[in-house]
Amino acid sequence: MNTPPIPGDETPPAPDSGDTTVPETYELPPIPPAPVVVEGQRCGLLAIVGRPNVGKSTLLNALVGQKISITSRKAQTTRHRITGIRTVGASQFVFVDTPGFQTTHLKRHSGAMNKTLNRTVTSSVADVDAVLFMVEAGRFGLDDAKVLALLPPDKPVILVANKLDALRRRADILPWLKTMQERHAFAQYVPMSATTAADVERLFAIVEPYLPEQPWFYEEDALTDRSDRFLASEIVREKLFRLTGDELPYSSTVVIDKFEEEGNLRRIAATIVVERDAHKGMVIGEGGERLKRIGTESRQELERLLDAKVFLELWVKVRSGWADDEAHLRSYGYE
Numbered sequence: 001m002n003t004p005p006i007p008g009d010e011t012p013p014a015p016d017s018g019d020t021t022v023p024e025t026y027e028l029p030p031i032p033p034a035p036v037v038v039e040g041q042r043c044g045l046l047a048i049v050g051r052p053n054v055g056k057s058t059l060l061n062a063l064v065g066q067k068i069s070i071t072s073r074k075a076q077t078t079r080h081r082i083t084g085i086r087t088v089g090a091s092q093f094v095f096v097d098t099p100g101f102q103t104t105h106l107k108r109h110s111g112a113m114n115k116t117l118n119r120t121v122t123s124s125v126a127d128v129d130a131v132l133f134m135v136e137a138g139r140f141g142l143d144d145a146k147v148l149a150l151l152p153p154d155k156p157v158i159l160v161a162n163k164l165d166a167l168r169r170r171a172d173i174l175p176w177l178k179t180m181q182e183r184h185a186f187a188q189y190v191p192m193s194a195t196t197a198a199d200v201e202r203l204f205a206i207v208e209p210y211l212p213e214q215p216w217f218y219e220e221d222a223l224t225d226r227s228d229r230f231l232a233s234e235i236v237r238e239k240l241f242r243l244t245g246d247e248l249p250y251s252s253t254v255v256i257d258k259f260e261e262e263g264n265l266r267r268i269a270a271t272i273v274v275e276r277d278a279h280k281g282m283v284i285g286e287g288g289e290r291l292k293r294i295g296t297e298s299r300q301e302l303e304r305l306l307d308a309k310v311f312l313e314l315w316v317k318v319r320s321g322w323a324d325d326e327a328h329l330r331s332y333g334y335e
């Protein structure tokens with residue numbers, strides 16, 4: 001447990017070889033030992049925190065093995081606190097996904113919604129057993145520093161240096177990890193790619209000792225405590241933002257008006273709520289083409305996810321100024 005958890009083989013690869021292996025000739029200063037593993041059931045809460053777009057949702061989905069949290073190229077896709085659960089052997093990992101820390105210069109996301117998001121970040125780390133602090137491998141900016149500063153000093157913080165595959169010079173990773181060691185006494189240092197299955201599996205083994213020995217909170221096969229209804233709104237929201245690209249402001253949201261089960265059929269009605277008439281046009285598209293595509297892609301994914309036939313009705317509504325109104329935010333389910 002004392003060796004830094006770096007993915008790799010015995011043989012050091014040539015720099016820039018395209019291999020994600022890290023040369024083992026570098027030596028990091030000693031890392032605090034992980035808690036001793038004792039036999040028996042373990043269960044613990046883990047928060048995944050990091051600035052927007054570092055890959056938190058991608059990691060959560062990979063850890064849980066199913067699409068629980070939506071991902072997109074656009075920053076700040078995650079707005080809800082989402083719990084993903086995965087039981088491996090005798091250990092149950094309960095993951096809490098948090099929104100990226102908001103910076104004030106991001107005017108586009110300003111107003112009441114930002115305040116709500118920041119509160120969620122702070123409250124979601126207060127009750128966890130360990131924090132996975134995610135950054136992009138080889139980078140540490142002001143935005144990352146702001147998130148790190150929010151973390152409670154008494155929790156084990158595991159540094160997850162994601163997107164290792166995207167790092168141009170692999171040989172730079174260990175010197176960079178040393179600089180990270182000076183920034184915070186991280187419990188573990190994990191350079192990895194959330195998109196690589198072997199790295200994700202390795203992360204379970206690294207995190208496991210930080211789960212307290214206690215009975216599981218959930219059934220062995222549970223994946224999330226979020227409802228099908230919630231997952232439906234997340235799927236529609238993901239398609240909405242994917243298919244509108246950068247045009248649509250992030251204040252747009254999706255509300256599920258109806259979710260009915262009839263045997264193997266789910267009748268779902270959802271409203272896409274936008275701020276302005278112009279945004280409504282963007283969502284509907286020429287001749288209704290875009291809305292139709294959002295509907296078709298959402299339905300197909302929901303059918304896979306719910307393992308049922310889905311009848312999906314989509315509506316678009318203009319609700320001017322709702323993103324600046326805290327009462328409205330609460331009514332849409334942002335705590």
Ligand SMILES: Nc1nc2c(ncn2[C@@H]2O[C@H](COP(=O)(O)OP(=O)(O)OP(=O)(O)O)[C@@H](O)[C@H]2O)c(=O)[nH]1
Nearest residue numbers: 052053054055056057058072075076077078193194
């Ligand atoms: N190359 C590479 N890209 C990744 C990796 N992990 C995530 N990404 C990409 O990074 C982008 C952002 O990923 P998300 O998972 O949505 O990031 P997030 O931190 O949840 O973002 P917010 O919801 O904005 O806080 C997506 O385009 C992902 O495909 C990785 O290991 N390697």
